[in-house]
Amino acid sequence: MSATVCELGVIRAQESITIECEAPDRELLFVEWLNALIYEMSTRRMLFSRFTVQLDGGQLQGRAWGEPVDRMRHEPAVEIKGATYTALRVAQQAGEWVAQTVVDV
């Protein structure tokens, strides 16, 4: 998601925030997590480049590392408005988890 805003490589993972969210199923939980990140990006004016999540049933505990937006260095192309339910899918595929959806920019 951050890569839709700018090159991931230019976002320094210098501070972290924690996020907790819950939802009735994995797909909705994925959207919740993205929307929680979008909210933090918007209100803290930060960009994130490194993430960890722990799942426990319908609950997610996550951490995101990043830094405040530097408009000269990051050159953000868009701001993300929200995560949609379009093309939403969370599934195991060839031994790996795949989680996808479309974000509105």
Add this chain to the structure above:
Amino acid sequence: MDLTLLKRRSEYEWEIPLHGTMRVPGVIYANEVLMRDMDHKVYEQVVNVAKLPGIVNASYAMPDAHWGYGFPIGGVAAFDPEEGGVVSAGGVGFDISCGVRCLHTGLVRADVMAVQERLADALSLRIPAGLGSTGGIHLNSEEMDAMLIGGAKWAVDRGWGVQEDLERIEEHGHMLHAKPGSVSAQARKRQRDEMGTLGSGNHYLEVQEITAIFDEAIARLFELKRGDIAVMIHCGSRGLGHQIGTDFLKRMAVAAGHYAISLPDRELACAPINSEVGQEYLGAMQAAVNCALANRQILTHLVREVFAGLLPRARLPLLYDVSHNTCKIEQHRVNGVARELYVHRKGATRAFGPEDPHLPSALYAAGQPVLIGGSMGTCSYVLAGTKQSESRAFSSACHGAGRAMSRHQALRTWKGRAVVDELAQRGILIRSPSMRGVAEEAPNAYKDVALVVDAAQAAGLAQKVAQLEPLVCIKG
């Protein structure tokens, strides 16, 4: 789009016949070229919207339609609460009341070209644009409530504009039934520092020259003359609208299940108009419309300050302000009977025809201005609602060019700096905090806006009045 799936009603009107669980047919207004280029997803999404409870007449798509989230962008659908009709957060979109306003300047091309670089730089400095930018206005809780209730009127009352601006804005600058109590704390927090900011992506502020007049009589009423300079501002309700969209998409997904509404696509999450969630959304959505109107009003004030400093002869009265992501309560005649309908326009502009009682007296004989934004290097257009507009798609018209390729594809095709240089050679100055953003918004990443407005006119959705070409573009 596979045209064999559609029935051609006329050169510019295509019907998706009733099938499956559709409650009404689909209708797309476009010429054959636009139809062939239109993504098949538009067909699927028009069909899906036609399956929602209480939909009236048809599920419509405008000539600039492209696939969106749930509803197509360029989609129009009206619902009747008396027939179990629904309201859908996805049918309005995340950028609630995103819209365009057009200002006169009283200047001609030579005036602007004499200070073009300085004007571009001054606007770029004064207008907060792009991700991470904040305005000079910071709202506490009390002022946030006042803004959510008052809209552009709130902004004018605080000195960011003049009373005359208000009659040139849909709903005279503020929605009457906004409910700040339905707006979440998160939405408020996202907006606290974002008043008077342009945003990013396809949002922009342009100084434009009127280069063609198509309808002299209406142009006179709109006070548009060839060679005159205008300013167009395209932006919306910023973080507040985005968060309200997010909040209610989630709540409506639950509500749809509660009311046993079968959703062909989860993104079509909706609730009955006459339900608690439906009413709460309408109150929050109207508050977001007011936020967008206040935002465009503050930006107008900033533009006027910049022009006063560089071109003191300029006067910048408002031609009109339209919103193209809304759900509005309107009276429409259906089979000769007046009904109160909830008209969703997602990427579609309201286009009331002449003599509509909602129009200010100066525009009464002309019809509502319909403002169609271009894409940096391409033309923008002013159209007017027509007498036939209502019988087409509940007085609705297109809203812009519509993307022809994805941002990813555009980024692989163009370099931002090259786009800026090429446009500068054509006399168009671009100012943007992001060269990547410029590449993603390259003019050729969009459909041919001229084809779109020609189709809108030929289909009777709106009448072409004037064409405008950019001289300065501030991109978010």
